[in-house]
Amino acid sequence: MDPSMWIDVTSERFNYSLNHFVIPRHYENDLENILIPNGLIMDRIEALAQLIVQDTDGPIVACCVLKGGHQFFADLMNQMKKWITKSRKHIPLSLEFIKVKSYVNDRSTGDVQISLTEDELKDLEGKHLLIVEDIIDTGNTMVRLLKHLEQYSPASVRVASLLLKKTPLSCGYIPDYVGFAIPDAFVVGYALDYNEHFRDLDHICVINETGKTKYAIKQAEEK
Numbered sequence: 001m002d003p004s005m006w007i008d009v010t011s012e013r014f015n016y017s018l019n020h021f022v023i024p025r026h027y028e029n030d031l032e033n034i035l036i037p038n039g040l041i042m043d044r045i046e047a048l049a050q051l052i053v054q055d056t057d058g059p060i061v062a063c064c065v066l067k068g069g070h071q072f073f074a075d076l077m078n079q080m081k082k083w084i085t086k087s088r089k090h091i092p093l094s095l096e097f098i099k100v101k102s103y104v105n106d107r108s109t110g111d112v113q114i115s116l117t118e119d120e121l122k123d124l125e126g127k128h129l130l131i132v133e134d135i136i137d138t139g140n141t142m143v144r145l146l147k148h149l150e151q152y153s154p155a156s157v158r159v160a161s162l163l164l165k166k167t168p169l170s171c172g173y174i175p176d177y178v179g180f181a182i183p184d185a186f187v188v189g190y191a192l193d194y195n196e197h198f199r200d201l202d203h204i205c206v207i208n209e210t211g212k213t214k215y216a217i218k219q220a221e222e223k
């Protein structure tokens with residue numbers, strides 16, 4: 001996707017005060033600011049769904065990348081169903097779920113664990129895949145996942161990611177569809193987590209140092 005097509009929230013003005021929106025009490029002290037309020041996420045997903053449907057002419061297997069991608073996947077599928085019906089195109093959607101894990105605290109361990117059975121992977125042969133992911137940060141997870149899926153000869157693969165982080169650690173991978181370009185900060189909410197916390201927060205927020213410390217996992221070399 002061309003950068004002119006996504007919303008860039010890297011500038012200072014995308015920094016909503018926590019007082020201006022509703023935040024669960026249990027996270028009040030753990031967040032720096034709100035980067036993308038839930039309403040804006042939902043409006044952007046509607047536009048992405050319309051674009052994806054415009055670019056599609058037949059059946060798709062939509063693959064949700066768990067866990068972080070589940071909320072975006074659910075909301076994107078709802079919007080895509082709406083736009084498929086409106087467009088009167090023949091686009092049957094089937095759903096697949098892939099679990100991928102590499103982060104501990106705010107860092108990738110570099111060890112990308114992909115959980116898909118051999119039978120599930122064989123089923124992807126000849127299909128048009130839409131991979132749905134919450135965030136491309138370094139890009140390593142997506143590059144690894146795409147390489148893994150390629151071996152099973154899908155007819156085509158497109159990737160939709162809600163967020164694309166602008167970070168010097170990026171491997172340069174750019175997905176086909178992007179919701180927002182975000183600054184180089186660790187974000188949580190809308191199913192994105194920090195050690196499994198904050199998935200139950202509706203807005204996408206920047207975690208603060210208190211939050212990072214409170215929910216940190218001690219790693220082997222730090223013990």
Ligand SMILES: O=P(O)(O)OC[C@H]1O[C@H](OP(=O)(O)OP(=O)(O)O)[C@H](O)[C@@H]1O
Pocket residue numbers: 065066067068069100101102103108133134135136137138139140141142193
């Ligand atoms: O571009 P990268 O630097 O590789 O990071 C992006 C990946 O990291 C997160 O997954 P995580 O390992 O935290 O698992 P989760 O989805 O279960 O939270 C996120 O959901 C992406 O899959």
Ligand code: HPA
Pocket residue numbers: 068103135137185186187188192193194
């Ligand atoms: O900024 C992030 N937040 C949550 N999960 C992530 N996985 C990679 N980057 C991030």
